[in-house]
Amino acid sequence: MGNTRAPPPTTGFPLNRLSFLRDTPAFLSSALASSRVILFNNLHPLTTTTPHYSVHFLPYTTISHLLPNPFTFESEDAYTSAYDSRDPIPPIFVFLGVDEKDLESGFEYQGQGGKSGDTVYKGRPYFAVDVSGNEKAQELALGGVKEGEKTEGPNWRPQRVDMGLPAREAAMVGFGRQVLHWNMNNRFCSSCGSSTISLHAGTKRVCPGTDKALIIEDGDTGNRIVCTVRKGVHNIAFPRTDPTVIMAIVNSAGDKVLLGHNKRFPKGFFSTLAGFCEPCESVEDAVRRETWEESGVRVGRVIIHSTQPWPYPASLMLGCIGQALPDGETIDLGHDPELEEARWFDLGHIRRIIEKAEGGAKDGGGQWVSDGEEVVRIPPPAAIAHQLIAAVARGFVGGVPKI
Amino acid sequence: MGNTRAPPPTTGFPLNRLSFLRDTPAFLSSALASSRVILFNNLHPLTTTTPHYSVHFLPYTTISHLLPNPFTFESEDAYTSAYDSRDPIPPIFVFLGVDEKDLESGFEYQGQGGKSGDTVYKGRPYFAVDVSGNEKAQELALGGVKEGEKTEGPNWRPQRVDMGLPAREAAMVGFGRQVLHWNMNNRFCSSCGSSTISLHAGTKRVCPGTDKALIIEDGDTGNRIVCTVRKGVHNIAFPRTDPTVIMAIVNSAGDKVLLGHNKRFPKGFFSTLAGFCEPCESVEDAVRRETWEESGVRVGRVIIHSTQPWPYPASLMLGCIGQALPDGETIDLGHDPELEEARWFDLGHIRRIIEKAEGGAKDGGGQWVSDGEEVVRIPPPAAIAHQLIAAVARGFVGGVPKI
Numbered sequence: 166m167g168n169t170r171a172p173p174p175t176t177g178f179p180l181n182r183l184s185f186l187r188d189t190p191a192f193l194s195s196a197l198a199s200s201r202v203i204l205f206n207n208l209h210p211l212t213t214t215t216p217h218y219s220v221h222f223l224p225y226t227t228i229s230h231l232l233p234n235p236f237t238f239e240s241e242d243a244y245t246s247a248y249d250s251r252d253p254i255p256p257i258f259v260f261l262g263v264d265e266k267d268l269e270s271g272f273e274y275q276g277q278g279g280k281s282g283d284t285v286y287k288g289r290p291y292f293a294v295d296v297s298g299n300e301k302a303q304e305l306a307l308g309g310v311k312e313g314e315k316t317e318g319p320n321w322r323p324q325r326v327d328m329g330l331p332a333r334e335a336a337m338v339g340f341g342r343q344v345l346h347w348n349m350n351n352r353f354c355s356s357c358g359s360s361t362i363s364l365h366a367g368t369k370r371v372c373p374g375t376d377k378a379l380i381i382e383d384g385d386t387g388n389r390i391v392c393t394v395r396k397g398v399h400n401i402a403f404p405r406t407d408p409t410v411i412m413a414i415v416n417s418a419g420d421k422v423l424l425g426h427n428k429r430f431p432k433g434f435f436s437t438l439a440g441f442c443e444p445c446e447s448v449e450d451a452v453r454r455e456t457w458e459e460s461g462v463r464v465g466r467v468i469i470h471s472t473q474p475w476p477y478p479a480s481l482m483l484g485c486i487g488q489a490l491p492d493g494e495t496i497d498l499g500h501d502p503e504l505e506e507a508r509w510f511d512l513g514h515i516r517r518i519i520e521k522a523e524g525g526a527k528d529g530g531g532q533w534v535s536d537g538e539e540v541v542r543i544p545p546p547a548a549i550a551h552q553l554i555a556a557v558a559r560g561f562v563g564g565v566p567k568i
Numbered sequence: 569m570g571n572t573r574a575p576p577p578t579t580g581f582p583l584n585r586l587s588f589l590r591d592t593p594a595f596l597s598s599a600l601a602s603s604r605v606i607l608f609n610n611l612h613p614l615t616t617t618t619p620h621y622s623v624h625f626l627p628y629t630t631i632s633h634l635l636p637n638p639f640t641f642e643s644e645d646a647y648t649s650a651y652d653s654r655d656p657i658p659p660i661f662v663f664l665g666v667d668e669k670d671l672e673s674g675f676e677y678q679g680q681g682g683k684s685g686d687t688v689y690k691g692r693p694y695f696a697v698d699v700s701g702n703e704k705a706q707e708l709a710l711g712g713v714k715e716g717e718k719t720e721g722p723n724w725r726p727q728r729v730d731m732g733l734p735a736r737e738a739a740m741v742g743f744g745r746q747v748l749h750w751n752m753n754n755r756f757c758s759s760c761g762s763s764t765i766s767l768h769a770g771t772k773r774v775c776p777g778t779d780k781a782l783i784i785e786d787g788d789t790g791n792r793i794v795c796t797v798r799k800g801v802h803n804i805a806f807p808r809t810d811p812t813v814i815m816a817i818v819n820s821a822g823d824k825v826l827l828g829h830n831k832r833f834p835k836g837f838f839s840t841l842a843g844f845c846e847p848c849e850s851v852e853d854a855v856r857r858e859t860w861e862e863s864g865v866r867v868g869r870v871i872i873h874s875t876q877p878w879p880y881p882a883s884l885m886l887g888c889i890g891q892a893l894p895d896g897e898t899i900d901l902g903h904d905p906e907l908e909e910a911r912w913f914d915l916g917h918i919r920r921i922i923e924k925a926e927g928g929a930k931d932g933g934g935q936w937v938s939d940g941e942e943v944v945r946i947p948p949p950a951a952i953a954h955q956l957i958a959a960v961a962r963g964f965v966g967g968v969p970k971i
Contacts, residue, residue: 178853182846185861185904276902284902340848347847350797350804353761355754360761368847394753400810400882401753404847407803408811408884442884443585444750444771444807445743448875450581458588469872469886472851479803481811481845483872483886499679499687501588 178340179333180262180291187260187365190238192274196290197238197258199272200225203293203341204306208349209321210338211306212330220334221319223306225292231301232256241364241371248362249377256294259344259367261337263288292366293341295349336474343476344368347404355401357392369402371395405479410451411439412485413553414464415512415562416494422515422557423462423489423496424543426506434542435508437550439482452485460507461497465490470556473549484549486561510541516558518543519551581743582736583665583694590663590768593641595677599693600641600661602675603628606696606744607709611752612724613696613741614709615733623737624722626709628695634704635659644767644774651765652780659697662747662770664740666691695769696744698752739877746879747771750807758804760795772805774798808882813854814842815888816956817867818915818965819897825918825960826865826892826899827946829909837945838911840953842885855888863910864900868893873959876952887952889964913944919961921946922954 186192201222204211213221229236233253263272267289274286296302307319324330324338344367354361354372361370374395375387394401414423414437424435440455442448449467456464467487475482496507523546544550589595604625607614616624632639636656666675670692677689699705710722727733727741747770757764757775764773777798778790797804817826817840827838843858845851852870859867870890878885899910926949947953 178849178857182857184846184857284900336848340846343847349759350802351758353756353758355756355758355804356752358756358761358763399753400808401758403844405803405808406811406845406847408809441806442809443587443743444746444809444882445739445877445879446581446884447877448884448886454581454585454587469875472872474848474850476848479847481849481851483851497687 177332178262178336179264180337181265181286181288182262183260183286184368186274186286187368188241190240193238193258193260193366195274196260196263196272197225197236197292199270200290200292202228202258203261203291203338204228204302205293205295205297205341205345206303206306206321207297208342208346209323210342211319212322212324213319214317218329219331220338221306222291228294228302228305231296231299231305238366241369244362244364245371245373246375247377248373248375250360251378256296256299257345257348257363257367259293259341261291261293261340263290291337293337293345295345339474339476343406343474343479344404346476346478351401354392354394356394356399357390359389359392368404371402406474407480408442408448409439409475409480409482410442410448410455410485411437411482411550411553412452412456412467412487413437413550413557414452414456414462414487414489415557416489416509417491419488419562420512421509422512422554423456423460424508424510424554425459425504426508427503428505430505431542433540435510436544437553438504438507439550442483448483448485452487456487458501459498459503461495461500462507463490463493464488465493470553470561471549482549484553486553486557488562512558514541515543515554519555519558522546522551523555580735581665581739583667583740584689584691585665586663586689587771589677589689590771591644593643596641596661596663596769598677599663599666599675600628600639600695602673603693603695605631605661606664606694606741607631607705608696608698608700608744608748609706609709609724610700611698611745611749612726613745614722615725615727616722617720621732622734623741624709625694631697631705631708634699634702634708641769644772647765647767648774648776649778650780651776651778653763654781659699659702660748660751660766660770662696662744664694664696664743666693694740696740696748698748742877742879746809746877746882747807749879749881754804757795757797759797759802760793762792762795771807774805809877810883811845811851812842812878812883812885813845813851813858813888814840814885814953814956815855815859815870815890816840816953816960817859817865817890817892818960819892819912820894822891822965823915824912825915825957826859826863827911827913827957828862828907829911830906831908833908834945836943838913839947840956841907841910842953845886851886851888855890859890861904862901862906864898864903865910866893866896867891868896873956873964874952885952887956889956889960891965915961917944918946918957922958922961925949925954926958 202225203220211221213219265288268287270289272290276284348363348367351370352361359372361372363370372392372394376389377387380387425438426435438456438459442451448469452467453464456462464487467485470484470486472484473482498504518541543554605628606623614624616622668691671690673692675693679687751766751770754773755764762775764775766773775795775797777792779792780790783790828841829838841859841862845854851872855870856867859865867890870888873887873889875887876885901907921944946957
């Protein structure tokens with residue numbers, strides 16, 4: 166009955182992101198040559214079902230000939246100042262990081278000078294690339310078979326972290342997907358409306374100040390319209406992540422948990438309440454606000470239990486445990502009409518459901534669990550919602566106060 | 569020496585945001601009429617110094633006549649379908665929420681039907697509005713005196729939450745500032761580059777599908793270019809908040825804390841390490857990655873202690889406490905060259921600094937504290953960095969394990 170803090174499956178990112186080397190073309194070019202690549206088509210990764218469900222990584226060397234031009238990384242200054250809107254847009258190779266446990270590739274990079282001291286970074290580099298619309302790459306990926314014509318072997322399959330890929334691969338796919346999606350939705354500058362370009366191996370987009378297409382005759386500067394975000398550092402240049410609270414709320418007596426049933430849920434399915442953090446709002450406040458808005462229940466103390474990235478498209482789930490105020494436990498769905506039902510479940514009831522679900526869920530996908538007369542289902546163990554419910558069911562609140 | 573969890577100053581948001589009523593024009597119009605408004609000029613709020621430093625709220629009724637047209641809220645559908653790019657852009661009134669403890673205004677709103685049941689929402693409504701470029705409003709705000717000609721009384725003053733405004737007002741200013749800044753930087757759709765319009769009292773922007781300016785002759789549809797974000801719900805329609813980790817790292821023996829000195833810090837100033845969360849990264853992983861990148865120290869267990877919004881422009885500080893691995897305590901600044909110095913400080917030393925700083929800091933702005941031969945300064949109590957340092961100095965890690 167101890168304090169349960171089992172990490173959700175996408176924590177423990179398996180690669181060293183080496184984020185400080187993303188602006189170093191020599192590093193990126195060298196890493197790409199030794200890399201394995203995850204191909205995406207309309208945000209679906211290339212996976213296979215044989216011998217088991219997993220990402221179908223391709224060595225970069227097998228796909229490099231499919232690119233329209235020899236692909237090179239360039240410095241931010243060089244790329245920005247050479248911008249010509251008539252040029253084809255090069256593919257975005259998202260650098261995912263280096264697997265430091267896999268030394269087979271022989272890849273090594275020695276930091277130069279002050280930038281990275283003289284440390285030698287080693288391991289297998291991984292990248293993600295979008296090949297939507299690239300027919301040659303798609304043909305190679307599917308082994309000559311058209312998409313939809315076969316269900317086994319390599320194919321584009323929609324992916325969510327809870328759908329059974331090995332945790333290590335789910336984390337890499339999630340990172341690649343989130344960054345590619347952000348690039349797709351940020352091809353234009355939200356400050357001035359001009360086109361932007363992708364830099365730093367997919368993790369930065371900037372609004373160039375000049376465009377060679379605007380140079381018609383000698384003396385033209387090629388300047389684009391004035392834009393406020395060209396000076397200084399602005400968050401819109403970097404991928405967006407949306408902090409989201411998800412919370413198991415216990416009653417003041419510590420023997421019940423508040424769960425909700427959304428209109429979109431299947432019948433009998435209940436989960437923790439959740440919602441986006443608001444601008445200028447602490448996580449603790451967001452838990453209290455969302456719980457009240459969705460259920461009418463007023464929450465006092467709140468702690469943050471654990472977190473889980475949820476890259477569909479860009480959430481960071483902040484898993485919390487809170488306790489209702491003694492006079493604030495009445496359920497009222499009349500504020501924000503998001504839930505169809507909210508209910509206090511007895512923790513003994515929930516413990517039995519959890520034990521059955523964890524014992525019987527072979528595929529990690531969750532199961533319908535019959536408990537007495539009522540059939541109730543909660544999220545599978547891979548979801549942080551399950552971990553939060555399990556934590557309170559197993560005594561996180563009660564006995565020695567932990568919050 | 570107990571577990572310190574004093575909330576940073578902007579937690580405990582003082583208003584009920586009633587976020588689910590932001591798309592209800594009847595509610596917003598009625599609330600605005602009874603409201604107090606925070607005026608902003610180039611993101612600086614109107615504050616006064618008499619009788620003490622505070623926001624200079626203006627009743628909406630005193631500024632309504634300064635608006636170019638009678639101002640009305642409209643439904644999303646009505647506003648979007650009537651879009652005409654030739655029209656002047658109306659001011660954005662950001663709805664901050666209702667102070668439910670202040671019933672003096674007499675404002676009441678009865679929820680209608682399923683949307684908000686029959687609950688009656690009461691209290692003083694607050695809004696924020698940007699009057700940059702509105703000469704009449706500026707004249708009224710400054711009482712006829714030109715900006716820069718006086719230093720006392722109402723004026724535009726840059727504001728940060730740690731600069732001494734009452735906590736309640738700092739939270740309201742922070743919310744208004746973050747939303748206005750997001751609107752300023754999102755006047756164009758990042759997916760297609762077309763202009764966007766502000767809805768839901770400043771908290772949503774959409775890319776209209778039609779523009780009446782494109783209707784030249786009978787039969788024209790006024791359709792704008794195709795944009796992928798017009799169908800479904802997309803995060804780019806909503807304000808962005810950047811999750812950021814900030815962490816007090818203790819050594820494996822539990823008697824030292826790791827602090828850093830940034831190039832931009834004044835001499836002798838040390839603080840906790842911090843950095844943005846990456847796409848598809850848990851908070852716990854972000855703490856480990858950032859600590860290693862900036863200092864070379866490798867961290868094992870991590871807990872999240874408390875959080876603080878930091879709306880400059882849009883951060884959510886996730887305050888963490890972590891512990892270094894026994895064989896990972898060597899400092900190496902050679903990876904990411906962000907810090908000029910990182911150092912393990914004895915917790916006894918830090919405790920003396922904290923006691924002096926908390927005892928002597930009259931203005932909450934922090935003080936230089938001499939400790940023996942070395943003069944060291946840490947952030948003031950209003951900053952979450954201070955709370956994290958104080959928590960570990962007072963025994964958060966050690967004795968009974970709390971993480």
